[in-house]
Amino acid sequence: xxxxxxxxxxxxxxxxxxxxxxxxxxxVVSAALIFVRGLNYGLDFTGGTLxxxxxxxxxxxxxxxxxxxxxxxxxxxxxTYGGTNEFAIRLANEEHEAEAPAAAEGETPASEAETGIHxxxxxxxxxxxxxxxxxxxxxxxxxxxxxxxxxxxxxxLRTDGLxxxxxxxxxxxxxxxxxxxxxxxxxxxASEAHDALLTMGIFALTGREFDLPALAAVLxxxxxxxxxxxxxxxRVREIFRSSRKGEPIEVLNxxxxxxxxxxxxxxxxxxxxxxxxxxxGGAALESFGLIMLIGIxxxxxxxxxxxxPILLALGVSKQDLMPVTKDDPELERRP
Amino acid sequence: xxxxxxWKHALVVLVTVLGLIYALPTLYPKQPAVQVIGNSGTxxxxxxxxxxxxxxQKRNIPFExxxxxxxxxxxLFPIGSTDTQLNGAAALREGLGENYTxxxxxxxTVPAWLRAIGADSMPLGxxxxxxxxxxxxxDQKSVRDTQEQRYVDDIRGLLRDRNIRNTNVSRGxxxxxxxxxxxxxxxxxxxxxxxxxxTDLLVVNGPLVGDQPTLLVTMRPERVRVxxxxxxxxxxxxxRNRINALGVAEPIIVQQxxxxxxxxxxxxxxxxxxxxxxxxxxxxxxxxxxQSTNPQEAxxxxxxxxxxxxxxDKNGNPLVLKKKVIVKGDELIDASSQAEQQTGEPAVxxxxxxxxxxxxxxxTMANVGKPMAVVYIERxxxxxxxxxxxxxxxxxxxxxxxxxxxxxxxxxxxQTTGLESMKVASELALLLKSGSLAAPVxxxxxRVIGASLGADNIEKGINSVIIGLLAVVVFVGLYYKxxxxxxxxxxxxxxxxxVAILSIFQATLTLPGIxxxxxxxxxxxxxxxxxxxxIREEIRNGATxxxxxRAGYEKAWATILDANVTHLIAAIGxxxxxxxxxxxxxxxxxxxxxxxxxxxxxxxxxxxxxxxGRSKVKALSV
Numbered sequence: 001x002x003x004x005x006x007x008x009x010x011x012x013x014x015x016x017x018x019x020x021x022x023x024x025x026x027x028v029v030s031a032a033l034i035f036v037r038g039l040n041y042g043l044d045f046t047g048g049t050l051x052x053x054x055x056x057x058x059x060x061x062x063x064x065x066x067x068x069x070x071x072x073x074x075x076x077x078x079x080t081y082g083g084t085n086e087f088a089i090r091l092a093n094e095e096h097e098a099e100a101p102a103a104a105e106g107e108t109p110a111s112e113a114e115t116g117i118h119x120x121x122x123x124x125x126x127x128x129x130x131x132x133x134x135x136x137x138x139x140x141x142x143x144x145x146x147x148x149x150x151x152x153x154x155x156x157l158r159t160d161g162l163x164x165x166x167x168x169x170x171x172x173x174x175x176x177x178x179x180x181x182x183x184x185x186x187x188x189x190a191s192e193a194h195d196a197l198l199t200m201g202i203f204a205l206t207g208r209e210f211d212l213p214a215l216a217a218v219l220x221x222x223x224x225x226x227x228x229x230x231x232x233x234x235r236v237r238e239i240f241r242s243s244r245k246g247e248p249i250e251v252l253n254x255x256x257x258x259x260x261x262x263x264x265x266x267x268x269x270x271x272x273x274x275x276x277x278x279x280x281g282g283a284a285l286e287s288f289g290l291i292m293l294i295g296i297x298x299x300x301x302x303x304x305x306x307x308x309p310i311l312l313a314l315g316v317s318k319q320d321l322m323p324v325t326k327d328d329p330e331l332e333r334r335p
Numbered sequence: 336x337x338x339x340x341x342w343k344h345a346l347v348v349l350v351t352v353l354g355l356i357y358a359l360p361t362l363y364p365k366q367p368a369v370q371v372i373g374n375s376g377t378x379x380x381x382x383x384x385x386x387x388x389x390x391x392q393k394r395n396i397p398f399e400x401x402x403x404x405x406x407x408x409x410x411l412f413p414i415g416s417t418d419t420q421l422n423g424a425a426a427l428r429e430g431l432g433e434n435y436t437x438x439x440x441x442x443x444t445v446p447a448w449l450r451a452i453g454a455d456s457m458p459l460g461x462x463x464x465x466x467x468x469x470x471x472x473x474d475q476k477s478v479r480d481t482q483e484q485r486y487v488d489d490i491r492g493l494l495r496d497r498n499i500r501n502t503n504v505s506r507g508x509x510x511x512x513x514x515x516x517x518x519x520x521x522x523x524x525x526x527x528x529x530x531x532x533x534t535d536l537l538v539v540n541g542p543l544v545g546d547q548p549t550l551l552v553t554m555r556p557e558r559v560r561v562x563x564x565x566x567x568x569x570x571x572x573x574x575r576n577r578i579n580a581l582g583v584a585e586p587i588i589v590q591q592x593x594x595x596x597x598x599x600x601x602x603x604x605x606x607x608x609x610x611x612x613x614x615x616x617x618x619x620x621x622x623x624x625x626q627s628t629n630p631q632e633a634x635x636x637x638x639x640x641x642x643x644x645x646x647x648d649k650n651g652n653p654l655v656l657k658k659k660v661i662v663k664g665d666e667l668i669d670a671s672s673q674a675e676q677q678t679g680e681p682a683v684x685x686x687x688x689x690x691x692x693x694x695x696x697x698x699t700m701a702n703v704g705k706p707m708a709v710v711y712i713e714r715x716x717x718x719x720x721x722x723x724x725x726x727x728x729x730x731x732x733x734x735x736x737x738x739x740x741x742x743x744x745x746x747x748x749x750q751t752t753g754l755e756s757m758k759v760a761s762e763l764a765l766l767l768k769s770g771s772l773a774a775p776v777x778x779x780x781x782r783v784i785g786a787s788l789g790a791d792n793i794e795k796g797i798n799s800v801i802i803g804l805l806a807v808v809v810f811v812g813l814y815y816k817x818x819x820x821x822x823x824x825x826x827x828x829x830x831x832x833x834v835a836i837l838s839i840f841q842a843t844l845t846l847p848g849i850x851x852x853x854x855x856x857x858x859x860x861x862x863x864x865x866x867x868x869x870i871r872e873e874i875r876n877g878a879t880x881x882x883x884x885r886a887g888y889e890k891a892w893a894t895i896l897d898a899n900v901t902h903l904i905a906a907i908g909x910x911x912x913x914x915x916x917x918x919x920x921x922x923x924x925x926x927x928x929x930x931x932x933x934x935x936x937x938x939x940x941x942x943x944x945x946x947x948g949r950s951k952v953k954a955l956s957v
């Protein structure tokens with residue numbers, strides 16, 4: 001069985017100008033979406049409110065959810081705890097981040113900038129509204145407690161996430177620089193930025209919640225996509241070294257074609273696995289699975305239509321990839 | 336193919352056997368249980384066991400067994416009955432009364448012989464079994480304040496000892512300010528402080544205050560760091576003691592960063608109780624009573640001597656106490672509640688450490704017959720809205736819980752009486768015994784995961800692992816035929832190894848961890864795909880089957896290595912900077928990448944060399 005004709009010789013590089021242009025446009029659009037529209041950060045990143053409610057008599061979770069949805073809390077997350085009549089309802093903060101008290105001011109002592117579990121005004125107001133929504137359906141509901149997760153926790157998470165992305169991209173490019181050559185490192189970094197931007201751009205576009213699993217997924221997309229690039233790059237190096245002429249366009253095309261079977265195959269197996277997460281993993285793993293699915297496609301496309309054209313544009317050549325011979329003065333003196 | 340080294344075969348067999356043994360405990364499901372322990376002094380014995388069983392039978396709650404362990408009862412419920420477990424815990428709490436603490440728990444069903452060789456199933460994260468998660472912020476500023484105040488006292492003592500008069504030591508915004516009568520004295524004092532506290536304090540000349548030269552004394556940054564570090568370590572220890580008192584099975588209490596502590600209490604559903612014990616930062620201070628001032632008068636006018644302060648006891652009666660603390664809570668090493676021998680009234684018997692004992696001895700020697708008071712200080716975080724902005728402060732309640740005449744000279748051991756009831760005494764003793772927190776903590780994040788949600792999550796997680804694995808296995812088997820089946824075997828092996836290693840390190844299994852396992856399974860096959868594609872290519876180029884296999888493995892290796900190293904960099908990046916759930920995911924991914932390199936390259940090569948090594952092969956099924 002074959003998914004891709006092994007003898008195919010598609011001239012992928014012919015579309016390099018168009019594909020590069022499209023990629024750059026998509027990156028700009030994604031960046032614009034992320035900065036203008038913003039990401040719909042999840043409770044992990046924004047902080048938020050947790051309302052604990054208790055019913056006198058047992059109640060079905062679905063009824064609580066529908067009561068909340070009717071009251072305008074459609075995105076509330078309902079969890080049971082301590083039996084069948086107590087629920088934890090999570091709500092994201094409505095306020096914009098910037099309005100939160102500046103926690104990062106240099107001199108502010110930690111104790112005064114932090115958020116404790118308390119009856120903060122926002123949490124209280126939300127708790128009252130949640131209760132109204134619930135009591136519209138069942139009058140035996142009452143709020144046990146409302147609590148709050150501090151926004152600066154989320155702010156730290158976002159910073160840490162950014163640092164992680166930068167660390168990963170820098171680490172990979174240094175490795176590629178050593179194992180291959182600087183052109184490969186640059187091309188890989190550009191592709192990683194491309195993949196991360198596009199994936200997050202889709203978040204901004206769809207307004208899907210961006211939470212911790214989503215961040216993990218974006219970084220996994222980067223990890224997956226780099227694998228794809230490495231396989232093609234490896235073949236590029238191999239063909240350059242073994243071929244006599246080493247015409248860059250031809251070498252790149254041959255590399256992409258001869259690794260295409262593997263690209264599709266690994267793409268399919270990974271998609272099968274993360275697809276299982278998306279379909280069967282429940283709410284908590286669903287977004288991880290979905291982003292990975294999208295990311296696999298973006299990663300494969302960027303290997304072919306973005307990373308390789310960049311490699312070509314940077315002027316990759318046979319000479320640069322020949323194994324470094326030990327500096328032997330004897331050899332150098334010879335013609 | 337006969338040249339495949341024998342030791343590699345042996346290694347593959349050894350690793351497989353070990354992997355299977357250490358992954359085996361995962362197949363034993365955790366059993367819902369409730370742990371019952373007695374509060375201070377309450378004995379757990381056969382009678383308690385009978386009572387617990389009777390309480391459960393009375394309410395028709397099915398249970399499997401009630402085991403009597405040292406100091407605890409373990410009530411086991413049928414596997415998969417989370418609701419029964421919760422009902423059981425509630426029934427036991429109600430039925431056994433206040434002298435017992437009940438905690439839902441997950442008991443291991445792994446056989447003893449497996450546990451004897453260190454094989455045990457992975458602990459489950461809160462998202463898979465339910466529980467409470469707290470993120471606590473340690474108030475480092477208050478520690479610095481306390482420490483600075485101690486140095487103020489020390490410097491005053493130093494000046495007294497050296498007979499330097501007319502000085503004033505106080506705390507300012509910049510640090511400790513010492514006002515001195517003249518420059519000569521100032522230099523003497525500076526030299527004296529430098530001599531005794533050279534590693535702790537930094538002394539510089541300050542500006543003139545009026546016509547008095549001053550010294551500005553600050554704590555050295557390295558000293559502040561040491562204090563901060565000790566503070567959080569001590570807090571972690573204290574919290575651990577308090578949680579042990581709660582009777583939670585397998586709690587997690589770890590430091591995160593410079594000033595935060597993560598506390599995870601699996602199985603705990605009653606957050607109020609947990610928070611009450613965790614959050615109440617209570618400490619005791621023993622202070623001398625200022626007898627020169629009439630408390631009623633002081634309360635009316637608000638006038639107290641400079642070295643004293645006005646306090647109130649629990650009935651609201653005023654008391655004037657010296658500012659100087661004789662002994663603080665952190666100098667206390669043990670406390671237990673008991674009935675006072677003569678009167679039978681509730682009492683807390685206290686043992687001090689050496690430093691505390693010496694101070695207490697010094698004080699009591701000079702003050703027999705004079706009154707001494709015990710101040711109970713409790714701190715609750717508070718929030719107010721000032722000008723539309725949140726202002727977070729801590730409400731500090733200081734209550735004099737006891738005022739007693741010093742009956743004799745004592746140092747290390749003594750009793751505190753005047754407590755409302757035996758219950759109050761035992762609670763106080765518990766808090767004191769667990770050590771006072773070195774610094775107040777505030778809960779900055781709190782998560783409660785219901786037990787039913789946890790059960791739901793674990794089911795969904797396991798389903799996605801099985802379905803994902805099956806899908807990949809079937810697809811690869813169909814696509815690469817025999818080589819695909821060998822790759823499938825390696826993939827199963829990879830799952831076993833991954834689970835075994837996670838179990839050996841007792842890594843907590845979380846939902847993101849399961850996602851990491853699934854992703855690993857999907858991507859681990861990549862190495863086999865690379866190898867198989869290479870073998871196909873070699874065959875197309877006219878190589879003989881055995882040469883194709885050899886060339887396939889050789890040529891694919893460089894690519895596999897590069898791909899896995901870069902993937903490893905990505906995973907390690909996630910471990911280093913990710914927190915909480917992301918870490919669990921990244922750790923699984925990292926281990927999975929390493930095990931997959933072994934199984935899909937060394938493992939499959941071993942099997943293939945066994946199959947094709949001894950026979951003449953005409954064609955390959957790839």
